[in-house]
Amino acid sequence: MKFASIRMPTSDVLRLVGFWEKLTGVAAQWTNEEFAEIVLPGATVAISSSRLTDAFAAGSVEPSSNRTVMLELMVDDVDAERDRVTGSGVAVLMEPTTLPWGNRSMLISDPDGNVVNLFSPVTPDAIARFGSR
Known part of the structure; x- marks a missing residue:
């Protein structure tokens, strides 16, 4: 088993991605407007819209909680x-x-x-x- 990433669903993808880009100095790799990854040595910080998560597993996550x-x-x-x-x-x-x-x-x-x-x-x-x- 290999730890790959941590994903943080959010109600404001642009804001959260901007924070993590500024904090890490690493530009996000965008898959689409609702999903981006900050790839760091050792693991990846994945950020997605809560709407995207709800499309597959409604109610399974609660942003900002x-x-x-x-x-x-x-x-x-x-x-x-x-x-x-x-x-x-x-x-x-x-x-x-x-x-x-x-x-x-x-x-x-x-x-x-x-x-x-x-x-x-x-x-x-x-x-x-x-x-x-």
């Missing part, structure tokens, strides 16, 4: 990312903090309220687990 999944992106420098992303009105949920397991981490949310953890391993143990970016 995630309260359990956190998307995590390893970055070179969390503090530099904070400076870069907060200038564009991104909601910061947790300021950069070095956590007990050795990652420097900050939490933000995307326009649909999905929580995104930007982190960098900073202690020797964490760097050994993740390697350098």
Whole structure:
């Protein structure tokens, strides 16, 4: 089994794709006006309209209601990312903090309220687990 992607159905595809393009610096690959992918090393962030999802599995997802999944992106420098992303009105949920397991981490949310953890391993143990970016 190989983890391939996470899909986020949304009521505003253009807005959410724009956020993720700006956050990652990666241009979306569009299949049609209701489905795009941000292809990153390791996994893909897929974004689709909730209407598209409802066409195949009505009521199976509810956009802007995630309260359990956190998307995590390893970055070179969390503090530099904070400076870069907060200038564009991104909601910061947790300021950069070095956590007990050795990652420097900050939490933000995307326009649909999905929580995104930007982190960098900073202690020797964490760097050994993740390697350098």
